[in-house]
Amino acid sequence: MKKRITLKHIANQFDVSIATVSKALSDSYEISTKTKDKIQQYAKEHHYQPNSVALSLLNKKTKTIGVIIPNIMNNFFAKVFVGIEEKATENGYSLISCISNESHEKELKTMELLKNGTLDGFILSLAEETQVKGQYLHLKNAINEGVPMVMFDRVTDEIKCDKVIVDDFEGARHATNHLIKTGCKRIALISVIDNLSVGKLRAKGYEEALAENDIEVDQKLIVKIGKREDFETAMKIVLADKSIDGLLCLEESSAVQSLEIVKHLNYIIPDDISIICFTNGKLPQYVSPKITTISQHGKYIGEVAAKMLIDRLEGNSETSFQTKVIKTSLIERESTKKIN
Amino acid sequence: MKKRITLKHIANQFDVSIATVSKALSDSYEISTKTKDKIQQYAKEHHYQPNSVALSLLNKKTKTIGVIIPNIMNNFFAKVFVGIEEKATENGYSLISCISNESHEKELKTMELLKNGTLDGFILSLAEETQVKGQYLHLKNAINEGVPMVMFDRVTDEIKCDKVIVDDFEGARHATNHLIKTGCKRIALISVIDNLSVGKLRAKGYEEALAENDIEVDQKLIVKIGKREDFETAMKIVLADKSIDGLLCLEESSAVQSLEIVKHLNYIIPDDISIICFTNGKLPQYVSPKITTISQHGKYIGEVAAKMLIDRLEGNSETSFQTKVIKTSLIERESTKKIN
DNA sequence: ATGAAAGCGCTAACAC
DNA sequence: GTGTTAGCGCTTTCAT
Numbered sequence: 001m002k003k004r005i006t007l008k009h010i011a012n013q014f015d016v017s018i019a020t021v022s023k024a025l026s027d028s029y030e031i032s033t034k035t036k037d038k039i040q041q042y043a044k045e046h047h048y049q050p051n052s053v054a055l056s057l058l059n060k061k062t063k064t065i066g067v068i069i070p071n072i073m074n075n076f077f078a079k080v081f082v083g084i085e086e087k088a089t090e091n092g093y094s095l096i097s098c099i100s101n102e103s104h105e106k107e108l109k110t111m112e113l114l115k116n117g118t119l120d121g122f123i124l125s126l127a128e129e130t131q132v133k134g135q136y137l138h139l140k141n142a143i144n145e146g147v148p149m150v151m152f153d154r155v156t157d158e159i160k161c162d163k164v165i166v167d168d169f170e171g172a173r174h175a176t177n178h179l180i181k182t183g184c185k186r187i188a189l190i191s192v193i194d195n196l197s198v199g200k201l202r203a204k205g206y207e208e209a210l211a212e213n214d215i216e217v218d219q220k221l222i223v224k225i226g227k228r229e230d231f232e233t234a235m236k237i238v239l240a241d242k243s244i245d246g247l248l249c250l251e252e253s254s255a256v257q258s259l260e261i262v263k264h265l266n267y268i269i270p271d272d273i274s275i276i277c278f279t280n281g282k283l284p285q286y287v288s289p290k291i292t293t294i295s296q297h298g299k300y301i302g303e304v305a306a307k308m309l310i311d312r313l314e315g316n317s318e319t320s321f322q323t324k325v326i327k328t329s330l331i332e333r334e335s336t337k338k339i340n
Numbered sequence: 341m342k343k344r345i346t347l348k349h350i351a352n353q354f355d356v357s358i359a360t361v362s363k364a365l366s367d368s369y370e371i372s373t374k375t376k377d378k379i380q381q382y383a384k385e386h387h388y389q390p391n392s393v394a395l396s397l398l399n400k401k402t403k404t405i406g407v408i409i410p411n412i413m414n415n416f417f418a419k420v421f422v423g424i425e426e427k428a429t430e431n432g433y434s435l436i437s438c439i440s441n442e443s444h445e446k447e448l449k450t451m452e453l454l455k456n457g458t459l460d461g462f463i464l465s466l467a468e469e470t471q472v473k474g475q476y477l478h479l480k481n482a483i484n485e486g487v488p489m490v491m492f493d494r495v496t497d498e499i500k501c502d503k504v505i506v507d508d509f510e511g512a513r514h515a516t517n518h519l520i521k522t523g524c525k526r527i528a529l530i531s532v533i534d535n536l537s538v539g540k541l542r543a544k545g546y547e548e549a550l551a552e553n554d555i556e557v558d559q560k561l562i563v564k565i566g567k568r569e570d571f572e573t574a575m576k577i578v579l580a581d582k583s584i585d586g587l588l589c590l591e592e593s594s595a596v597q598s599l600e601i602v603k604h605l606n607y608i609i610p611d612d613i614s615i616i617c618f619t620n621g622k623l624p625q626y627v628s629p630k631i632t633t634i635s636q637h638g639k640y641i642g643e644v645a646a647k648m649l650i651d652r653l654e655g656n657s658e659t660s661f662q663t664k665v666i667k668t669s670l671i672e673r674e675s676t677k678k679i680n
Numbered sequence: 681a682t683g684a685a686a687g688c689g690c691t692a693a694c695a696c
Numbered sequence: 697g698t699g700t701t702a703g704c705g706c707t708t709t710c711a712t
Contacts, residue, residue: 004457004485006689017699022691032697047485051457053396054689057704062393064436064458072421078412085439089446094458096404097437099425106429117344117391117705118404118434145344145387256626263628286596287627288603346705357683362707372681394705397688457689 005046010039025050056117065309066114067097068107068124070154075252075281076298077125080152083302084123091310093120104129108138121148121309126156132195134158150309152301154197155323162312163323164305166296168198168278171328172205173212175248175276175294178330180213182337184246184274186221188238190258191250192231194224202250202278225254235261249277255291256283259335275335289334301326345386350379396457405649406454407437408447408464410494415592415621416638417465420492423642424463431650433460444469448478461488461649466496472535474498490649492641494537495663502652503663504645506636508538508618511668512545513552515588515616515634518670520553522677524586524614526561528578530598531590532571534564542590542618565594575601589617595631596623599675615675629674641666 007025011018016035024031024039025048042048056062065088069077081097088095096119100107107127114122122142130136131154139159142149152164179187189206193199207217220241225234235258238244247262249255255277259269267273269289276292277284284291304324311317332338347365351358356375364371364379365388382388396402405428409417421437428435436459440447447467454462462482470476471494479499482489492504519527529546533539547557561584565574575598578584587602589595595617599609607613609629616632617624624631644664651657672678 008689018689019691019700020698022689023698026691030697035697047481049456051397051689053393053402053457054704055691056393057391057397057688057706058690058692060704072412072418073415075413078418081412082439085437089438094436094454095438096434097425098429098435099422114434116389117393141387253622253626260626260628282593283622283626286593286600286623288600348705358706359684359708360682362705363682366707370681375681391705394688395707397690397704398706398708400688 004051005043005048006051010042010046010048013042014039061313062118062120063092064094064096064119065306066110066119066122066124067095068100068110068122069097070100070102070125070127072099075283076153076279076296079298080125080302080305083299083304084306085302086299087303087306087310091306093306093310100127100130102128104133104135111138111142115142115145115147119147120313121150123150123152123305123309125152126154126197128154128196131156131197148309148312150305150312152305153296156197160321162308162317162321164301164308165323165325166198166301167325167327168201169205169208171278171294171296171330172202172248172250173209174205174328175330176206176209177212178292178332178336178339179246179248179274179276180209180215181339182270182274185215186218186241186243187246187248188221188223188244189248189250190223190225190235190238190254192225192227192254193250199250206248231257232261239265245273247273247275249275252277252279252281252283252291252293255293256287259287259289259291270335270337274337276330280331284333292333292336293331295329295331297326297329344391345383345388346391350382350386350388353382354379401653402458402460403432404434404436404459405646406450406459406462406464407435408440408450408462409437410440410442410465410467412439415623416493416619416636419638420465420642420645423639423644424646425642426639427643427646427650431646433646433650440467440470442468444473444475451478451482455482455485455487459487460653461490463490463492463645463649465492466494466537468494468536471496471537488649488652490645490652492645493636496537500661502648502657502661504641504648505663505665506538506641507665507667508541509545509548511618511634511636511670512542512588512590513549514545514668515670516546516549517552518632518672518676518679519586519588519614519616520549520555521679522610522614525555526558526581526583527586527588528561528563528584529588529590530563530565530575530578530594532565532567532594533590539590546588571597572601579605585613587613587615589615592617592619592621592623592631592633595633596627599627599629599631610675610677614677616670620671624673632673632676633671635669635671637666637669 007018007021010021024036098110136158149161155163191199210217223238278294280293280295284293347358347361350361364376438450476498489501495503531539550557563578618634620633620635624633
């Protein structure tokens, strides 16, 4: 990189002190118009830009937020990231981003690495492995050191900080109720994310809806499929039960895959079987029939999380930590029957 | 943020100078074992971490790379980002990321903002608007100022820097040839990205393949659909020509949409009509029939781009700029006939 | 074996 | 109106 021009260069250029140049460029009343003019012009011509690293050192603020995302290929997280990015930019913050790739190790290393002054604060969602292992020491340390932090979506009660979460329980409850209202009697829950906090909450919402409607929970209908199992095989076994007439899938890939399997089994959708899934990405919209989804408003969550952190960084927030719960929306499409 | 511990604190603690502490912590032979031991232990106990901003100022290196991506919701770019992230982390670099959102203004502002010492270099792909307008001044400025830069995918000849590009021409040529070899006679090109450099290259590859096979290019089969036009309407008009038996879609959404339209028209895929599209995301794999795609190896491109930049930053690269061309792969699935 | 001093680029309090 | 000084946190050269 070509050496960039500094205050010192300009000062030498005009035989004035560095301080004078600094003041001239900030248009201080202390400096004569003549001096200011020539210095400002020179600075402009030579594309002077204050060195932000020096400013960061001085101000002890970097105007940079660290973002740790489990997986950017996941539509929901990508949307959240877009929201964070937008809000951050709007407020003059940059983003240092890291993909934990669901690895505890990577999450931990990143936090250690970035807690050193590079960042003003963190926004993060827990890696799957972190949630499974329940190892939150790195987060507790950060909190103890006073690192401002906002967690979203995949959170834990063990860490006291600001949080933004999806109303997963209510989303699942509402979706299940919708299936029931449209005539489904035997609704299966398809979860490939039962190891995540959000997966468990969604399952609870499903059970709650059944209870409200006096439908007994049939454990056979609560299908938990692990990452290593073959989804198709597992689903075919489930669908051997021909009485199943509704599917609540806890994320989109399993819904799209289920849709294909169901179609091959010659079910008519939504008449024979209805499908609703979480995460309103492209996948459910582009298949045929289009799948009814529960939107988690990812982008909005990102915006809220960023706003919360920035407010805290700039001292505009209450002293106590807050948890904001974002309501989901049911987006009705072709995989569910209309009410009435 | 609680004040973090500095060399000065430690120095006061033991009534030694800052320099001694610094040396002790870097295990210098100049310092007595006794002093080193107590200082190192104290530092560990109090979680001392060197302030990276101070180090950046000193070393004039931030070990940070700026990444400007047009749209993170795009599967290809998301993959590239993953690749960049992996390679960067591996080499001890952090990423400051920005989504230009296809806006020229945002791209330009970001570059201006980050050229101020925060970054060691840039990796970027041009915003659509930048390519359409052909305004590259911000990039030329950056190059003139000696900012190390690697462009990928959406590049321009006007900027002299390291580049990583997809072999779009060859990918389209190969795919078109594949369609021809499997019996397609009338192949339509469906482009919703004709304003992008890559879109134009792919179209050229298509034409080349036709020429090689002595098939005359029929302009009616070269379908360019703008963002604002209704895709479905446009496609239905195109498909009024019942002689069309092959579709080369230049990106995945249009392919999936076309697939649905074609299915509704009661064509049998691939017998009546074959489809191939660029970008090997989830979409083409989850629909039925699964669409044959051209993989651009997004993640690999990211890795290569990151490696190129890091090599240049660390002085391991040739002086002249290089352009690496990554070959595409055809991933055969159900939307094309088998050869023989 | 330890420390003083300079310097990375900048701002701000305080002279003159 | 302009300059001097100190300091942000750190490393390194050069004393002692």
